[in-house]
Every structure is written in C-alpha cells, then in structure tokens.
Amino acid sequence: MDDHMMKAVLYDRYGGPDVLYTGRVPRPEPARGEVLVKVRAFSVNGGELAVRAGRLRLLSGRTFPKRVGLDFTGEVAAPGAGVTRLAAGDRVWGVLGRTSGFGSAAEYVTVPAERVGRLPDGLDPVDAAALPVATAVITALRDKAGLRPGERLLVRGAAGGVGNAAVQLGRAYGAEVTALARAASLDFVRGLGAHRAVDHRTVRSAELGRFDVVLDAVGTDLRVFRRLLTPGGRMVALAFDAKRPAATFGYVAASTVHGHRRVRFFSGDPKRADFDDLARHVAEGKLRPAVDTVFPLEETAAAHRALEAGGVRGKYVVRVA
Structure with missing residues (x-):
C-alpha cells in the first residue's frame, strides 16, 4: 500500500x-x-x-x-x-x-x-x-447572547448536535431552559437538564411564553421565534434554512441592523x-458527549x-x- x-x-x-x-x-x-x-x-x-x-x-x-x-x-x-x-x-x-x-x-x-x-x-x-461543535454554542450563549443566570432560554432543535449542547450549557450557566424537540426526544432533553421540554409539532409558538435568549439550531421561521423575545432579548441562529439559505442570511443581516431585539447568525470558527x-x-461535568x-x-x-x-x-x- x-x-x-x-x-x-x-x-x-x-x-x-x-x-x-x-x-x-x-x-x-x-x-x-x-x-x-x-x-x-x-x-x-x-x-x-x-x-x-x-x-x-x-x-x-x-x-x-x-x-x-x-x-x-x-x-x-x-x-x-x-x-x-x-x-x-x-x-x-x-x-x-x-x-x-x-x-x-x-x-x-x-x-x-x-x-x-x-x-x-x-x-x-x-x-x-x-463535542467540537459545542465550541460554537459556548461562544453563542456566553459571548454573543450574554446569557445570564436566571434568564429564560429557549433552545430550538434541542435534541440535535448543537441543541443538546445548548441545553446542557444553558443549565450550567444558570438559565431556565425550555427545550423544543420531537415528542420521542423529550425525555432525552430532560435528561440533559432542560427544565421544560415541549413537542415542537403540537405547541403553538405563542403558547411558549417570552424568552430573554433564543438559540436556534433549526434555521426556519426565525421571524416567528423572534417575536417571543423580551424587550432587549437576543436570538442567536446557529443554523440556516437549507432550502432557502439566502432568505435566512438576508433576514438575519437586516435584523442585525434594525431593531433592539436582534438576531445574530453565528457559525463558529474556534x-x-x-x-x-x-x-x-x-x-467540570457541565457538558458530556x-x-x-x-x-x-x-x-x-x-x-x-x-x-x-x-x-x-x-x-x-x-x-x-
């Protein structure tokens, strides 16, 4: 050979x-x-x-x-x-x-x-x-969103590679974590530390309440979930809509310039x-693969x-x- x-x-x-x-x-x-x-x-x-x-x-x-x-x-x-x-x-x-x-x-x-x-x-x-993808989550929650103890965090795509790390780290940072996932994965995300686990296919977004930080690992419907932010709330998108990537990037770019409830797209470059x-x-036991x-x-x-x-x-x- x-x-x-x-x-x-x-x-x-x-x-x-x-x-x-x-x-x-x-x-x-x-x-x-x-x-x-x-x-x-x-x-x-x-x-x-x-x-x-x-x-x-x-x-x-x-x-x-x-x-x-x-x-x-x-x-x-x-x-x-x-x-x-x-x-x-x-x-x-x-x-x-x-x-x-x-x-x-x-x-x-x-x-x-x-x-x-x-x-x-x-x-x-x-x-x-x-775990290497979790470097992006650390930077997104700690630096881009400035997540603080006691704040309410919503994680979309909570069972996936990015989302599971966000649930674990959000809990470690002292946030109150709501996890959106499929029904079959709700016990999994609760085991990661989510305070509340919700089936994303049966809940209406308006029923979720308000959040200080939304971490999005799905990439679709960013406008819908931006409306759930409190005044001064922050949304970090770690995924894009694979079927409409240009639309996702365009919306995030516009949101970064306009409005106080900004959406930040962050891809990670550790x-x-x-x-x-x-x-x-x-x-420290805050994160496990x-x-x-x-x-x-x-x-x-x-x-x-x-x-x-x-x-x-x-x-x-x-x-x-």
Whole structure:
C-alpha cells in the first residue's frame, strides 16, 4: 500500500447521500504552523449536508471531487515547522476553519495548530467527536447572547448536535431552559437538564411564553421565534434554512441592523482558547458527549442519510481508524 495515499470520503457531483464514496487521495503534509492529525472520528453536521446537496453551489463551486467532514478527534502524527506546543502522539480535537472547507472525513487531515486543542484525559476519542461543535454554542450563549443566570432560554432543535449542547450549557450557566424537540426526544432533553421540554409539532409558538435568549439550531421561521423575545432579548441562529439559505442570511443581516431585539447568525470558527474552554466544561461535568450512533468510515453516506431523516439524539459520529 502506498504510504503517500489515504482513504477519504469524496463526491463527484452534487446530490443525495448516495453520491458519497470512499476513495484514495494523497496524504497531506503539514505546512509551517500546521499539524498532521491521524483522524480517529468525526461527526456529521447539517451544513455539510446542504453543501453536498448543492444548495450552496454559488459558494462551493463546481470543482470536484469534493470532501466532507468539518470536525475531528485524533492524534498528532507530525507537527509542522514552527510548532512547539504539540508533539507526535498528542491526543487532540479540532474544527477545520471557515477558509479550509471540509475534509476531516479521512484518515489524515492537516490543520493550523492554533485550531486544535488537547483532548481531555479519559475522554474516548469516538465519544469526543460529538463535542467540537459545542465550541460554537459556548461562544453563542456566553459571548454573543450574554446569557445570564436566571434568564429564560429557549433552545430550538434541542435534541440535535448543537441543541443538546445548548441545553446542557444553558443549565450550567444558570438559565431556565425550555427545550423544543420531537415528542420521542423529550425525555432525552430532560435528561440533559432542560427544565421544560415541549413537542415542537403540537405547541403553538405563542403558547411558549417570552424568552430573554433564543438559540436556534433549526434555521426556519426565525421571524416567528423572534417575536417571543423580551424587550432587549437576543436570538442567536446557529443554523440556516437549507432550502432557502439566502432568505435566512438576508433576514438575519437586516435584523442585525434594525431593531433592539436582534438576531445574530453565528457559525463558529474556534481557536485554541475555545477548545480550552470546552475541555474545562467537560472536566467540570457541565457538558458530556451525546452520541446517537457510530458508523464506520465506509458508511458515511448512511450517517448523512440518517441525519437527513430527522430524529437524531445528540450526534451521528463516524469512526475512521
């Protein structure tokens, strides 16, 4: 076997999950300031499904093959020149940056050393792959929304990869947490710490009450849920409507400029300090990984299919090595 090649999940055209296949590509080499990571696991994120389906093709372009995978856990295989903080064998987790695109669905990935953190001792790397997305939730609740103890927090999509972390962290920050989820997931979100769990398909939004902060992990009907904010309330959207992405971004942009009850869209671009915060929350018992199902690399398409079907509790994780 050629040591300069590796397995990676690819697709040669936009479409459904079936366009994904496991192929072989050149193994990357770390540039100065980067590390080469041997990937142990990654999770499936909603945004990459929209890209794979071609809904953002004006941004993603028509150059193929394309890659999938945004986050990862693994071990440093080789540090690049100038990297002194990390050494071969260090257990790490990270998220590829906004400018890097996708590509963690592979045996190896290169990433700037500043974009990875050390994996907490005792945390299984497959379970841990459910957590890098929580860096965005920490920043959204703590920094973008300024969530304070005693405030009322509404989490939409509370059972999913983003939402389950928001329920846990909202509780840890001292908020009164209302979780919206499917009926079958209400016990799951209560177990995460939600004070109130509501079936999103049977409740009318007006019946939910008022909230100081709304964290949206769904991306649709932002206007409806913005109306539930108290004066001075804050809404942070961590997802977009995959069928109408331009409309979502346009509405959020307008809301940021006009009105006191602003909607902020935040996609996350974590750095080392964010992973240090994440590790601290895990160590303090405020946040635990929630893994729905683990798939092997060759079944990444099945993981995409499962996420598109709805009903996930936590994260779908793909084991690489």
